[in-house]
Amino acid sequence: EVQLVESGGGLVQPGGSLRLSCAASGFTFSIFWMSWVRRAPGKGLEWVANIEGDGSKQYYVDSVKGRFTISRDNAKNSLYLQMNSLRAEDTAVYYCARVRKESGSYRDYWGQGTLVTVSS
Amino acid sequence: QSVLTQPPSVSAAPGQKVTISCSGSSSNIGNNYVSWYQLLPGTAPKLLIYDNNKRPSGIPDRFSGSKSGTSATLGITGLQTGDEADYFCGAWDSGLSVVAFGGGTKLTVL
Numbered sequence: 001e002v003q004l005v006e007s008g009g010g011l012v013q014p015g016g017s018l019r020l021s022c023a024a025s026g027f028t029f030s031i032f033w034m035s036w037v038r039r040a041p042g043k044g045l046e047w048v049a050n051i052e053g054d055g056s057k058q059y060y061v062d063s064v065k066g067r068f069t070i071s072r073d074n075a076k077n078s079l080y081l082q083m084n085s086l087r088a089e090d091t092a093v094y095y096c097a098r099v100r101k102e103s104g105s106y107r108d109y110w111g112q113g114t115l116v117t118v119s120s
Numbered sequence: 121q122s123v124l125t126q127p128p129s130v131s132a133a134p135g136q137k138v139t140i141s142c143s144g145s146s147s148n149i150g151n152n153y154v155s156w157y158q159l160l161p162g163t164a165p166k167l168l169i170y171d172n173n174k175r176p177s178g179i180p181d182r183f184s185g186s187k188s189g190t191s192a193t194l195g196i197t198g199l200q201t202g203d204e205a206d207y208f209c210g211a212w213d214s215g216l217s218v219v220a221f222g223g224g225t226k227l228t229v230l
Contacts, residue, residue: 004164037219037221039159043223044208044221044222044223044224045210045221045222047218047219047220047221050219061218095164095165097165103153103171104152104155104170104171104211104212105153105219106153106167106210107157107167107210108176109164109167110157111164112162112164113164
């Protein structure tokens with residue numbers, strides 16, 4: 001059974017940092033691209049970042065470029081999101097998701113999410 | 121402001137059918153596959169439809185997807201109270217080089 005479990009969310013002050021983790025199990029982690037997607041309160045889903053299976057390439061939405069870093073440790077079946085210079089508008093539930101790219105690009109399994117609140 | 125446009129809410133009675141629209145452009149829906157997701161409060165989002173109209177294993181055939189031009193539609197028949205959730209469409213946007221999502225549609229089963 002595929003499982004994705006996020007952790008690391010919490011309350012942080014503007015300008016602060018936080019590192020999210022996602023523990024994956026039930027599939028061969030290293031062969032799949034992975035994503036972080038967020039949902040701000042009362043808003044829709046927003047894609048944040050992708051990382052290729054071997055970790056060689058990363059892709060980001062413009063609003064987090066230079067502040068967030070997606071990474072992975074395939075030996076530990078883990079995905080990470082290092083978030084620096086956090087802003088109030090980064091407040092959201094952050095989901096990790098497995099990416100499928102055989103035909104279209106979609107996310108077939110998601111975690112339950114971890115809440116990040118940026119506030120003073 | 122989401123790249124893909126969905127109605128904020130739809131409602132229907134149990135047992136009835138509902139459709140949720142998702143409107144985009146040639147850079148996203150018009151030339152890329154559409155997927156649909158269900159978000160129930162406190163649970164992991166669930167993939168309902170991928171590649172415009174395909175259902176993952178375990179998704180009942182009450183859920184269907186279609187695409188025409190730059191718009192896509194999610195259909196749900198035989199509505200159940202357990203279908204009350206937020207529904208999102210998604211597609212790759214070749215122009216913006218981002219994964220685009222709709223703003224979400226809240227389904228109420230009256």
